[in-house]
Amino acid sequence: MSGAPEHDAVEATKEDSILTEAARAARSSGGGGGGGDDARANGGGGATLRTDKCTIRFGGLVAVNELDMDVHEGEIYGLIGPNGAGKTTIFNLLTGVYKPTSGEIHFQNKRIDGLRPYEIASRGVSRTFQNIRLFPSMSVLENVMTACHIHAKQSLFDAVVRTPRFGRDEEEHREYCLELLGIFDLARYKDEGGTSLPYGNQRRLEIVRALATRPKLLLLDEPAAGMNPSEAMDLMALIRKIRDRFGLTILLVEHNMKVVMGVCERIQVVDYGKSIALGLPEQIKNDPKVIEAYLGD
Amino acid sequence: MPTFVKRLLFAVLVIAALFALNAMLSTQGLFGFGLDDYYGRLLTFIGINVILAVSLNLINGFTGQFSIGHAGFMAIGAYASAYMTVYHAPGWELALAGMVGADAAHVLIFVLAIFIGGLATALAGLVVGIPSLRLRGDYLAIVTLGFAEIIRIVILNIDKVGGATGLTVPGYTNFVWVGVFAVITIVIVHNIVRSDIGRALVSIREDELAAEAMGINTTRYKVLSFVISSAFAGIAGVLFAHYNKFLSTADFTFLRSFEIIIMIVLGGMGSITGAILGAAVITILPEALRQLPTVGLFGQEFNFADLRLVIYAALLIVIMLTRPQGVLGTREFGMNWLRRAQKRPEGDEAVGADTGVSIAERDTTPTADPVEEVKNK
Numbered sequence: 169m170s171g172a173p174e175h176d177a178v179e180a181t182k183e184d185s186i187l188t189e190a191a192r193a194a195r196s197s198g199g200g201g202g203g204g205d206d207a208r209a210n211g212g213g214g215a216t217l218r219t220d221k222c223t224i225r226f227g228g229l230v231a232v233n234e235l236d237m238d239v240h241e242g243e244i245y246g247l248i249g250p251n252g253a254g255k256t257t258i259f260n261l262l263t264g265v266y267k268p269t270s271g272e273i274h275f276q277n278k279r280i281d282g283l284r285p286y287e288i289a290s291r292g293v294s295r296t297f298q299n300i301r302l303f304p305s306m307s308v309l310e311n312v313m314t315a316c317h318i319h320a321k322q323s324l325f326d327a328v329v330r331t332p333r334f335g336r337d338e339e340e341h342r343e344y345c346l347e348l349l350g351i352f353d354l355a356r357y358k359d360e361g362g363t364s365l366p367y368g369n370q371r372r373l374e375i376v377r378a379l380a381t382r383p384k385l386l387l388l389d390e391p392a393a394g395m396n397p398s399e400a401m402d403l404m405a406l407i408r409k410i411r412d413r414f415g416l417t418i419l420l421v422e423h424n425m426k427v428v429m430g431v432c433e434r435i436q437v438v439d440y441g442k443s444i445a446l447g448l449p450e451q452i453k454n455d456p457k458v459i460e461a462y463l464g465d
Numbered sequence: 466m467p468t469f470v471k472r473l474l475f476a477v478l479v480i481a482a483l484f485a486l487n488a489m490l491s492t493q494g495l496f497g498f499g500l501d502d503y504y505g506r507l508l509t510f511i512g513i514n515v516i517l518a519v520s521l522n523l524i525n526g527f528t529g530q531f532s533i534g535h536a537g538f539m540a541i542g543a544y545a546s547a548y549m550t551v552y553h554a555p556g557w558e559l560a561l562a563g564m565v566g567a568d569a570a571h572v573l574i575f576v577l578a579i580f581i582g583g584l585a586t587a588l589a590g591l592v593v594g595i596p597s598l599r600l601r602g603d604y605l606a607i608v609t610l611g612f613a614e615i616i617r618i619v620i621l622n623i624d625k626v627g628g629a630t631g632l633t634v635p636g637y638t639n640f641v642w643v644g645v646f647a648v649i650t651i652v653i654v655h656n657i658v659r660s661d662i663g664r665a666l667v668s669i670r671e672d673e674l675a676a677e678a679m680g681i682n683t684t685r686y687k688v689l690s691f692v693i694s695s696a697f698a699g700i701a702g703v704l705f706a707h708y709n710k711f712l713s714t715a716d717f718t719f720l721r722s723f724e725i726i727i728m729i730v731l732g733g734m735g736s737i738t739g740a741i742l743g744a745a746v747i748t749i750l751p752e753a754l755r756q757l758p759t760v761g762l763f764g765q766e767f768n769f770a771d772l773r774l775v776i777y778a779a780l781l782i783v784i785m786l787t788r789p790q791g792v793l794g795t796r797e798f799g800m801n802w803l804r805r806a807q808k809r810p811e812g813d814e815a816v817g818a819d820t821g822v823s824i825a826e827r828d829t830t831p832t833a834d835p836v837e838e839v840k841n842k
Contacts, residue, residue: 263678289680297678303671305735305795306664313661314668318680320661324689327660328653330468334660341661381680 215274216241216417217262217293217385222271222281224261231257233441234271239385244411244418246432246449248425250461254441255421256298259389262419263295264288275385290318294383296374298390298421302362308373309358312345315380348376351413352406368399372406379410385417386410392424400424404431429453437461483644490640505640507752509708512643513701514744516650518728519737520697523654525726526734526795527663528690529670530598531606535698536721537613540714541589542582542699543706544626547634550578550707554635575637579646579703586699587692589616594691598684613722621714631713638708646704650697655737657693666690670735727777731784733791738798743791750776 217239224232232254239245249255260266262273264285273281280288294315303311320341326334349355352372357365362373371391378386391407392400404427411418422428428435429449437445437452439461445452452458490505521535554574561570597608626632657663665686668676677683706712728747733739754769754776761767769776784791 265674265678284682285674285677286680286682289678295678297675301672301675303668303675305671306667310664310667314664314676314681315679317661317665322661324657324662327662328656330656337661377679 215239216276217419218274219262220272220274222258222261222268222273224257224266225269231441232261232268232438235438235441235443237436237443239417239419240434242411242415242417243433244407244420244431246428246435247419247421247438248423248428248435248452249438253438253461255438256389257441258438259295259387259421262288262387263293289381289383292382292384293387294378294381294385295387296371296378296389296391298393300370300374302370302374302377304361304363306362307359308349308354308362308365309342309345311362311373312349312377312380313341315377316341316345318381345376345380348379352376367394371395371403375406375410379414383416385419388418388420388422390422391420392422392427395424397426400427403427407431479648480641480645483641486644487640507748509638509640509643511745511748512640512647513705513708514725514728514748515647515741516643516697516701516704517725518732518740518744519647519650519654520694520701521725522729522734522737522740523657523666523697524690524694526729526736526740527658527670528666528687530687530691531602532609532691532694533606533719533722533726534593534609534611534613534616535694535725536717536719537609537616538586538590538695538698539702539705539721540613540616540620540717542586542702543712543717544620544632544702545585545699546578546582546703547632547706547712548626549581550574550635550637551632554578571637575642575707578637578707579700582699582703583696584699586702587696589699590692590695591688594688594695598687598691610719610722613717613719617714617717620717627712629714631711634706634710634712636707636710638704643704643708646700650700651737651741653693654697658737662686662689667735724777727781730781730791733793733795735795736791736793736797739791739793739796742793742798747777 215238217237219235219237221234221236222232223230223234235258237258247255247258257266261268261281264280264283264287268281271281272279275288275291275293278291280291280293283291303314306314320337322331322334322337325331326337346355346358349358352375354365354369354373354376357369363370365373371394375386375388375391388407392403395403407418407420408431410416420428420432429452432449435445435447435449435452436443437455437458444457444461445455447455486500486508489500490502490508517535517539521532524530524532558570558574561573564570565573593609593612597605597612600608620626621629658666665676665681668679668681669683669686673683702717705716709716724747728743729740730743731739731746732741732743751770751773754773757769759766759768788794
C-alpha cells in the first residue's frame with residue numbers, strides 16, 4: 169500500500185438548485201482548468217478524472233495493472249474489454265469499494281484513492297451497478313430521495329421535532345426527485361415498488377437515483393445489459409441527453425458494441441487489467457490489438 | 466400555526482387519556498369505573514414492552530442489523546438510575562421539595578433518573594456499537610448477545626447495586642409515566658424513520674453497498690441507530706426498575722432479549738405498529754394462558770403458562786411458515802391502510818390510470834402535517 173495520501177476536505181459547495189442550475193454549476197465548477205463545453209472536443213479541456221499507474225492485486229492475481237486513465241470534463245468515455253478484463257474492478261476502484269494496491273486516483277485535481285465510497289460520492293462521483301442494486305422495499309420515489317442524502321439539510325433534531333426546516337427540506341427533495349423522475353418518464357410510477365418495475369425501467373431508475381446525488385461524474389456499469397436493440401437505442405439517446413442537461417462527465421462500461429461505438433467519444437480498451445488501446449471509436453474499431461483481444465489469435 | 470395546535474392537542478389528549486386510565490386503575494376508580502390492579506400491571510408491562518420492541522425495531526427492523534442484546538441495555542438503564550434513586554434521590558428530593566414542593570420534586574427527580582438511565586445506556590450503546598457494528602448478520606447477533614451477558618455478569622458482581630441479592634428501588638413509576646414514554650418512543654421512532662435519516666437507515670438494510678455509493682456513511686448511521694435504540698431500552702429499564710421496586714439481574718437474561726425479538730418478529734420487522742402489536746400479544750399471552758385449565762400429560766399436570774416458551778416457539782414456527790415477514794411486515798397499520806383496504810374492491814388504483822395527468826398536477830398539495838404526508842406513502 170502506498171503512503172498516506174493527502175485528502176482535502178470535502179468541498180463545502182453544494183448546489184441545491186434544481187436541474188438547470190445544477191447543470192450550470194457542474195459545468196462551470198468542474199475540472200479546475202477544464203473549459204466547459206469545449207472539453208468535449210477530443211484532447212481539449214482538463215482531465216476531471218485521472219488515474220496514475222493504478223494497480224490492484226488480489227493475492228497473486230493482478231486485476232488491474234498500472235492503468236492510466238484520463239477522462240476529460242464533459243465527455244462520454246467508454247471502457248471496454250473482454251469478459252474478466254477488470255472493467256468492473258476499475259469501477260470499484262474509482263468509487264472506493266476497493267483501494268488500489270499502488271498508484272493514485274485523482275478527481276478534479278484531488279486525490280480520492282483510499283477514501284470511503286460515501287466520501288467519493290459526496291465529492292460528485294456517482295454510479296450505477298452491473299446487477300441492478302435498487303432498494304427493494306422502497307418505492308420508486310423513496311429510492312431516488314434516498315440519494316438526496318448528501319444534500320439534506322435536516323438534522324436528527326429537525327426530523328424528530330419536525331421543524332419547519334424539515335418540512336422545507338423534504339418538500340425540496342421530493343420536488344427535485346419528481347422532476348428527475350419526470351425527465352425519465354418514471355414519475356407516474358413514483359409509488360410503485362422500485363423492484364416491481366420492468367427491467368429496463370429499473371435500469372433507468374438506477375440512473376435517476378445516481379443523478380439525485382447531483383454528481384459531476386457518472387459511472388454507468390453496463391447500462392444496456394439485458395436490453396433489446398430498440399431499448400438500447402433509446403438508452404444511447406438518453407445518455408447523451410443527461411450529459412447535456414446535467415453537464416456531466418460520463419464513464420461507461422458496456423458490452424454492447426453498438427452502444428459503445430454510438431455514444432462514446434473516446435474509448436479505452438483493457439485486457440487482463442492492462443490498457444491496450446485508447447482513441448476515437450473509429451480508431452478502436454480498426455485497432456489490430458483490440459481485434460485480437462476480442463477474437464483471440 | 467395549525468400543525469402546532471394539532472400537535473399540542475394530540476399531546477393533551479394522550480396525557481388526558483393516560484390520566485383517565487390511571488384513575489380507573491386506582492382504588493376509587495373513575496366515575497365508578499374501576500379496573501383491577503391486575504390490569505394496571507398488565508397495561509404497564511405492555512407499555513414497557515412497547516418501548517423495548519419499538520426501539521429494538523429501529524436497529525433490527527429498519528436498519529437491518531440483527532442485535533439481540535436489548536436486555537443488557539435495559540439493565541444498564543435500570544441499574545444506573547436505581548443507583549441514583551437509591552443513594553442520592555432521597556436527599557435531593559428533600560432539598561428540592563423545599564423549593565418547588567413535594568409533588569414537583571418527586572416528578573423532577575424521576576425525570577432526572579430517566580435522563581441518567583437513557584444517557585448511560587446511550588453511551589454504553591456507543592461503546593458497544595462502534596466495534597460490533599463492523600460485523601454483519603450472525604456475527605453481530607452473537608457479539609451483541611455476548612455484550613448483554615457481560616453487562617449482566619458485571620452488574621451481578623457489583624455489591625453496591627445489590628449484586629446477587631438484588632436491590633430494592635423506590636417506586637416512582639406509574640402507568641402515566643409508562644404511557645407517556647411509550648408514546649414518546651413511538652413518535653420519535655416514527656419521525657426518524659420517515660425522514661432523510663430513516664431512508665438512510667432503510668437503505669443500509671436493503672443494500673449496504675448501494676447505500677454507501679449514494680453517499681451514505683453507513684457506519685455512522687448504523688451506530689446512530691444503535692445508540693438511539695439503546696437509549697430507549699435504557700429508559701424502559703428505568704421505568705421497569707421503578708415499577709417493579711426490586712431489581713435483580715435475573716430480569717435481564719438473554720431470555721428477555723429473545724422475548725423482545727419475538728415481539729418484533731411476530732409483529733413485523735420494520736413496522737412500528739407491528740412492534741406495538743407484538744409487544745401487546747407477547748405480554749398478554751402468558752396471562753391469557755394462565756386462565757386456561759391445567760392439563761394432564763405423561764402423568765403430570767401441565768399449566769399452560771409454564772409452557773409459554775414452548776408456545777412461543779410453536780407460534781414463531783407458525784409465523785415463519787405462513788408469514789415470514791411478520792403479521793404486518795414492513796407496512797404500518799393506520800387510517801390510510803383501512804381506507805385503502807376499503808377502496809380496493811371498487812378498482813385498484815391502476816398505474817396506467819393516471820398517465821394523462823402531469824406530475825405538476827398530481828400530488829403537489831403539500832400536506833401541512835408531516836405525519837399525514839407520511840401516511841400518504
